[in-house]
Amino acid sequence: MPATAASSRLVSRRASVAALRFGRFAAMGAVAVVILIAGVWASWRTAPYVMLTKGRERGTIEVARCGDDTCWGRYTPISQGSSGRDRVVIEKTVAVRKGRTYTVVVKPGSDEVVRSGPAGILYAWVPFGGALLLASVVVAGGLGRTRAGWVMAGSGVVLLTAAFVTI
Template identity: 65%
Template sequence: MPATAATARQASVTALRFGRAASMGALAALILFAGVWGSWGTAQHVMLTKGRERGTVKVTRCDGGTCSGPFTPQSEGAKARTRVEIEKSVAVRKGETYDVVLKPGTGDALRCGPAGILYAWLPLGGALLLASVVVAGGMRLMRVAWVLGLTGAGLLTAAFAAVR
């Protein structure tokens, strides 16, 4: 085989490796961006509570995908309400009282505190796990993949432990 053919083959293999790494890196970044985007809609209300209505809700009724109960204010400027809604999930049980923050302009309540923050970031935890597989398989960066995977698993585990 002439030297130019071997050089051309080596160049094409290098280009394919770079293309694979670049496309998988873009896919992993897109997955992580989607995880942050999915989490931020709830996390912004839970983490940045200054100026928002904070208080407690005692869950008295659950039907469908929501639970409801009376809201007792704990922050300045918050008003008592006879009924606010909180999403029904493994983190909400009838008869329990939860610290919540209300979404501005609505009667929707979100859990606040450490449990609420971890629960809000669950989509990012799943995205970290998925991105770790893409980074390991597509980019061959095993250490980075382990860090992403363990971070995602830690976030999911911490959220599960906090909402119980």
């Protein structure tokens, strides 16, 4: 067998191995990015109301009753320009209990409120914390970047733990 035929097979094998590595890296990178974007997207549903409160109606809700998915009660305004309401609705979570009072922000154009303050901010970003945990497995296992995976997992755990402690 001529030396050029063997060397051309060796070059072709190296090229195919490099192409497969790049394909795996690109695919796993895309999966990790999609997971993180989904986490931010899910968190951004309530985060702007809680984090960017300037000009929004702020007040407190005293939870009077709870249904299957929501709780409701009387809204007492704190900020100027906000008016009291007999009934506003808040999402029923582990952190919302009948008879308790919570500081809230009113979603514009509705009678729906979300928790504000540190507890509200951390709770709004819980989906992103879960996405960090999930993406860390993809980054560490699929991309082979173990340190980056551990950093992402640690960040997700810190965020979820902080949210649990404050709520």
